[in-house]
Amino acid sequence: MSALLEVSGVSVSFDGFKAINNLSFSIGPSELRAIIGPNGAGKTTFMDIVTGKTKPNSGSVTWGEKGQSLLTMSEAAIARAGVGRKFQRPTVFEDQTVAENLVLALKSPRSPFAALLFALTGEGRRRVEALAAQVGLTDALPRKAGELSHGQKQWLEIAMLLAQEPLLLLVDEPAAGMTLAERELTTAMLVEIAKTRAVVVVEHDMEFVRRLDCRVTVLHEGSVLAEGTLDHVTKIPSVIEVYLGRG
Amino acid sequence: MTDTTPPAAPPFTLPKYPGGTGAGPRPSAALTPKGFLARNPSVLWFLLALAVLTVAVTILSPAFGMGSMSTSFVKTLGKTLCLCLAALAMDIVWGYTGILSLGHMAFFALGGYMIGQWLMYARTEEIVVQSLATSPIPATAQEIAQGVGTQIFGVVGGSDIPLIWSFAHSLPAQLALVVLVPGLLAFLFGWLAFRSRVTGVYLSILTQAMTLALSLYLFQNDSGLRGNNGLSGLQNLPGLAETSQDLLSIWFFWASAAALALAYILLAWAISGKFGSVLRAIRDDEARVRFLGYPVEGYKLFVFVITAVICGLAGALYYPQAGIINPAELAPIASIYLAVWVAIGGRGRLYGSVIGAAFVSLLSSWFTGGRAPSIPLGFYTIDWVDWWQVLLGLSFVGVTLWAPKGIGGLFDRFRGLRTPDRKGAPLGPDEGSLQEQEAVE
Ligand SMILES: Nc1ncnc2c1ncn2[C@@H]1O[C@H](COP(=O)(O)OP(=O)(O)OP(=O)(O)O)[C@@H](O)[C@H]1O
Ligand SMILES: [Mg+2]
Numbered sequence: 234m235s236a237l238l239e240v241s242g243v244s245v246s247f248d249g250f251k252a253i254n255n256l257s258f259s260i261g262p263s264e265l266r267a268i269i270g271p272n273g274a275g276k277t278t279f280m281d282i283v284t285g286k287t288k289p290n291s292g293s294v295t296w297g298e299k300g301q302s303l304l305t306m307s308e309a310a311i312a313r314a315g316v317g318r319k320f321q322r323p324t325v326f327e328d329q330t331v332a333e334n335l336v337l338a339l340k341s342p343r344s345p346f347a348a349l350l351f352a353l354t355g356e357g358r359r360r361v362e363a364l365a366a367q368v369g370l371t372d373a374l375p376r377k378a379g380e381l382s383h384g385q386k387q388w389l390e391i392a393m394l395l396a397q398e399p400l401l402l403l404v405d406e407p408a409a410g411m412t413l414a415e416r417e418l419t420t421a422m423l424v425e426i427a428k429t430r431a432v433v434v435v436e437h438d439m440e441f442v443r444r445l446d447c448r449v450t451v452l453h454e455g456s457v458l459a460e461g462t463l464d465h466v467t468k469i470p471s472v473i474e475v476y477l478g479r480g
Numbered sequence: 481m482t483d484t485t486p487p488a489a490p491p492f493t494l495p496k497y498p499g500g501t502g503a504g505p506r507p508s509a510a511l512t513p514k515g516f517l518a519r520n521p522s523v524l525w526f527l528l529a530l531a532v533l534t535v536a537v538t539i540l541s542p543a544f545g546m547g548s549m550s551t552s553f554v555k556t557l558g559k560t561l562c563l564c565l566a567a568l569a570m571d572i573v574w575g576y577t578g579i580l581s582l583g584h585m586a587f588f589a590l591g592g593y594m595i596g597q598w599l600m601y602a603r604t605e606e607i608v609v610q611s612l613a614t615s616p617i618p619a620t621a622q623e624i625a626q627g628v629g630t631q632i633f634g635v636v637g638g639s640d641i642p643l644i645w646s647f648a649h650s651l652p653a654q655l656a657l658v659v660l661v662p663g664l665l666a667f668l669f670g671w672l673a674f675r676s677r678v679t680g681v682y683l684s685i686l687t688q689a690m691t692l693a694l695s696l697y698l699f700q701n702d703s704g705l706r707g708n709n710g711l712s713g714l715q716n717l718p719g720l721a722e723t724s725q726d727l728l729s730i731w732f733f734w735a736s737a738a739a740l741a742l743a744y745i746l747l748a749w750a751i752s753g754k755f756g757s758v759l760r761a762i763r764d765d766e767a768r769v770r771f772l773g774y775p776v777e778g779y780k781l782f783v784f785v786i787t788a789v790i791c792g793l794a795g796a797l798y799y800p801q802a803g804i805i806n807p808a809e810l811a812p813i814a815s816i817y818l819a820v821w822v823a824i825g826g827r828g829r830l831y832g833s834v835i836g837a838a839f840v841s842l843l844s845s846w847f848t849g850g851r852a853p854s855i856p857l858g859f860y861t862i863d864w865v866d867w868w869q870v871l872l873g874l875s876f877v878g879v880t881l882w883a884p885k886g887i888g889g890l891f892d893r894f895r896g897l898r899t900p901d902r903k904g905a906p907l908g909p910d911e912g913s914l915q916e917q918e919a920v921e
Contacts, residue, residue: 284771312773324768326761332510333757343774345782351754353511362505375510397772 235298237262237431238316238401243282243292244455245275252278253289254455262400265427267442267463268435270452271475276435277321279452280403284318285311297400313343317399321406323386327379331370331389334378335361338393364392384415391422401431408441420444439463451475520748522831527741533557534737541733543726551729555801556845558733560838562798563821565740567837568747568830569787569794570818575827576751577783578763580680583669583687584791585814586694587662591792592799592809593698594657596711599800601648602718604631635709642704658796659789666788667781674777674784679766688812695810710806714799732801739797740834743790748830759783760828820876826888835887844868 281287368388540549608627612619647653701707825836847868855862
């Protein structure tokens with residue numbers, strides 16, 4: 234199985250501080266992967282690099298079968314190529330309705346001219362309705378996203394990500410601020426999504442990661458410390474040390 | 481920008497959210513396509529108000545009606561409509577897209593200069609040809625050109641016609657320049673600024689620098705546009721020397737009203753759909769819009785150029801009514817006023833900007849025109865010509881602090897609309913949710 238995303242030998246430094254140090258990582262087309270690591274390990278920075286927000290000092294990031302480099306592409310172009318990203322804090326457009334939020338995210342041509350002439354066709358409408366139903370926001374469609382509760386915003390954002398139809402989903406700490414029931418649902422959902430596309434989940438919560446039941450990559454000080462099943466990596470002395478050392 | 485279209489992912493099902501409706505997807509009224517007017521009830525009201533105004537002004541005008549309105553007041557109203565048009569553009573670029581441009585009046589003035597070149601040239605040529613017609617030998621083209629040159633450029637000590645007047649004889653060419661000059665300048669400026677991701681205050685400062693630089697350049701005598709004299713006599717239309725100003729003023733009023741109506745309809749259409757949704761999203765969180773795959777810089781550039789062109793057209797209608805244009809019109813303060821009008825009228829809604837521009841600019845000409853009664857305080861007399869600026873500044877601060885929706889916000893009361901606003905509220909987790917601290921364990 235060829236890799237969907239291939240990150241090799243990437244380094245980033247902020248004012249001399251190496252946030253990412255010779256990091257290599259790869260993920261297949263329908264794989265679920267968890268990334269764990271102590272605070273400041275470089276997990277968010279890693280996502281910034283893949284999504285084009287931060288340009289690395291060295292290394293390469295290639296995408297898809299053709300091995301297209303993501304480093305020369307803008308954030309928007311990378312998103313159009315099929316990389317979706319969920320931020321730690323729910324970021325939805327609070328001033329717009331749930332329906333508008335979903336339509337914005339819906340996969341469609343992105344140029345200004347296309348947006349001017351855009352009309353929500355039957356197909357797109359059904360898709361928005363289905364997504365809204367899936368995250369329990371059908372009744373909230375005409376409401377402003379700003380009126381939603383914190384949990385609902387998280388779900389709206391997830392629905393927006395799905396509307397984008399990405400091939401790779403980067404999810405930063407999805408469970409933060411969720412109730413236990415919501416966490417269980419989120420796990421089930423991520424596992425379900427990963428059947429058809431690649432998903433990378435950054436999470437602190439070991440219990441959450443355990444339920445994902447997938448390969449785990451441990452980051453530490455900007456590079457990969459270990460990789461394997463959760464049981465495997467948690468037995469590695471250096472990993473234990475990193476986590477224990479953190480107190 | 482080439483899309484690498486990913487292969488369609490197979491559909492999947494998700495576990496149901498507990499608070500969900502239980503039933504499968506239901507059609508929602510929120511997604512039902514609505515007619516243009518249903519989405520934009522303000523368009524009808526606006527057009528109605530504009531039509532009533534136009535009819536009223538026509539009836540009262542000296543040209544067609546009772547003449548109880550002076551020609552100069554018809555012109556003032558016509559000019560006000562042009563300012564409203566510029567305010568519409570400002571609302572799109574600032575109120576909707578969040579780009580606080582403080583240079584859009586530069587585009588307005590450039591539009592005025594472009595139409596002014598034709599007005600001045602063609603009219604002067606007419607006069608020169610007429611005066612030479614009395615001489616026994618027919619005048620040569622060169623003699624005419626020299627006459628025109630002396631007439632126009634005598635004040636700046638020259639008689640040669642500068643290169644930038646090459647098309648001044650042709651109305652279609654100068655009309656094209658009304659669109660092209662502001663459009664190209666906006667494109668160049670926007671391309672440089674947006675590509676380097678200049679935003680916020682820095683962008684506002686850059687736009688101020690642009691209009692200031694342009695103004696200083698035009699003040700020079702060798703700029704080719706008559707330095708600080710500017711272009712004058714623009715109220716006289718070439719070929720219509722016999723037509724009275726009474727008639728011309730109402731013609732221009734009609735044209736201004738038509739342009740405003742057309743722009744209002746077009747812009748309301750543009751922002752009512754997904755395009756407007758993208759613009760508002762860019763205003764609120766442009767980074768997020770990028771991660772949705774939208775070329776944010778492209779959208780900003782598009783909006784910047786289109787609104788600059790609208791301002792250029794508004795200027796081209798304004799200055800023939802004003803009669804004169806000079807580089808002071810490009811002073812940085814002019815563009816700041818434009819922003820103040822939109823803020824007072826209520827940004828983020830088209831009619832708000834129109835109301836703001838009309839209200840404040842008319843009030844301003846009343847106060848500064850010396851017609852507002854001075855207020856004697858005994859120890860000091862408030863003279864409005866000087867104090868109007870202070871009043872305007874205070875109202876701006878007041879609106880910004882206490883009524884961010886401006887005058888337009890009053891309309892929400894009529895419609896019984898109250899937008900629940902959770903913006904200031906903490907976005908924190910709900911009750912019972914695990915806090916991040918616990919999650920780390
Ligand atoms: N723009 C920046 N400028 C300077 N330093 C930065 C920048 N972004 C990240 N860093 C630093 O790089 C390191 C890695 O940060 P990053 O946010 O990627 O960590 P993380 O693994 O996501 O941590 P957390 O678990 O706290 O979210 C940190 O030490 C951080 O301070
Ligand atoms: Mg992080």
